Amino acid sequence: MKASTAGRPGQRTIGLIVGREWSWPPAFIEEVQRRDAGVRAEFVTLATPSLADPRRYDVVIDRISHEVPFYRSWLKHAQLQGVRVINNPLMWTADDKFFEATLAERMGIRSPKTILLPNKDYVPGINHDESLRNLAYPLDWQAVVDHVGLPCVLKDAHGGGWRDVYVCRSLEELIHHYDHSGQLTMIVQEFIEWEEFVRCICIGRKHVAPIKYDPRERRYHDTEEFLSPDLRRQIIRQSRKLVRALGYDMNSVEWAIRDGIPYAIDFMNPAPDFDINSLGPKWFEWALQRMADVTIAMALEEPELPKPRAGALFGNRIRGRRHP
Numbered sequence: 001m002k003a004s005t006a007g008r009p010g011q012r013t014i015g016l017i018v019g020r021e022w023s024w025p026p027a028f029i030e031e032v033q034r035r036d037a038g039v040r041a042e043f044v045t046l047a048t049p050s051l052a053d054p055r056r057y058d059v060v061i062d063r064i065s066h067e068v069p070f071y072r073s074w075l076k077h078a079q080l081q082g083v084r085v086i087n088n089p090l091m092w093t094a095d096d097k098f099f100e101a102t103l104a105e106r107m108g109i110r111s112p113k114t115i116l117l118p119n120k121d122y123v124p125g126i127n128h129d130e131s132l133r134n135l136a137y138p139l140d141w142q143a144v145v146d147h148v149g150l151p152c153v154l155k156d157a158h159g160g161g162w163r164d165v166y167v168c169r170s171l172e173e174l175i176h177h178y179d180h181s182g183q184l185t186m187i188v189q190e191f192i193e194w195e196e197f198v199r200c201i202c203i204g205r206k207h208v209a210p211i212k213y214d215p216r217e218r219r220y221h222d223t224e225e226f227l228s229p230d231l232r233r234q235i236i237r238q239s240r241k242l243v244r245a246l247g248y249d250m251n252s253v254e255w256a257i258r259d260g261i262p263y264a265i266d267f268m269n270p271a272p273d274f275d276i277n278s279l280g281p282k283w284f285e286w287a288l289q290r291m292a293d294v295t296i297a298m299a300l301e302e303p304e305l306p307k308p309r310a311g312a313l314f315g316n317r318i319r320g321r322r323h324p
Helices: 024-035 069-080 089-094 097-106 141-148 171-179 229-246 276-300 310-314
Strands: 012-017 039-043 059-062 084-086 114-116 152-156 165-168 186-190 196-203 207-214 250-258 261-266
Touching (some): 024 039, 039 276, 069 089, 141 171, 152 171, 196 276
Parallel strands (some): 059 084
Antiparallel strands (some): 250 261
């Protein structure tokens, strides 16, 4: 099978699927071209794909398919053709925040206490008496609060970033936001009163940049001296464990540090913010260079057609152990 049909003969191609971001994509394309490694980068162009279409890309970086289902369908098709998709669309489709909390605990990584809630509303045709016979009603809200404590965090189990996230300081506030959640599947988590907050940009399952982040201001800081050497090493090591278990080559992992213990509070961010106005020049350049390193190396590898089996979805077996 040819590596690509685009560009010069024998040249490999990295494709980008992006949304409303304007700083990172053109900078990435320029960086790949500048290295002159026999790999080119370009924006993916799709019209009406068919099963007979030739494979045009060796690697595709996906930044927006969680919002555009058409892209997600094509990416799963492309993966079966041997395209290296960042990130795996099958895993991304299956991921949710209740699963990620379970994964962290199973791997011996601290995570907030978490409860999964039934949806407040459903699509037309679903009713409590006939369609939802497996659910127990009414919900025991006091038991929920007794388990996770107050304040607590209500968030969309399938969302990314800080959208549909509510810090609830009373039972009444929790119920109010739940009653307005519509058809979203929500989780409730223990609120970690943190002394330090860290957002790690993770690229290639190896490169990890622990960045001081203030979620109240939504702002990154340039300083690298805010963690002790031991805590920094622990966060890097555990971030690598999480992205390798998920099979993500592009992700961000958020840690809230309480009493010197890092808690993995969110690591389902397979399309992390790469905008220069958010990251700042220093971390923007770090992400740009690492993504170029990883994707060029991937593009130069010979493609390996994946076996279409469901067991490949989660990769290697996850072995549980106690918290460190």
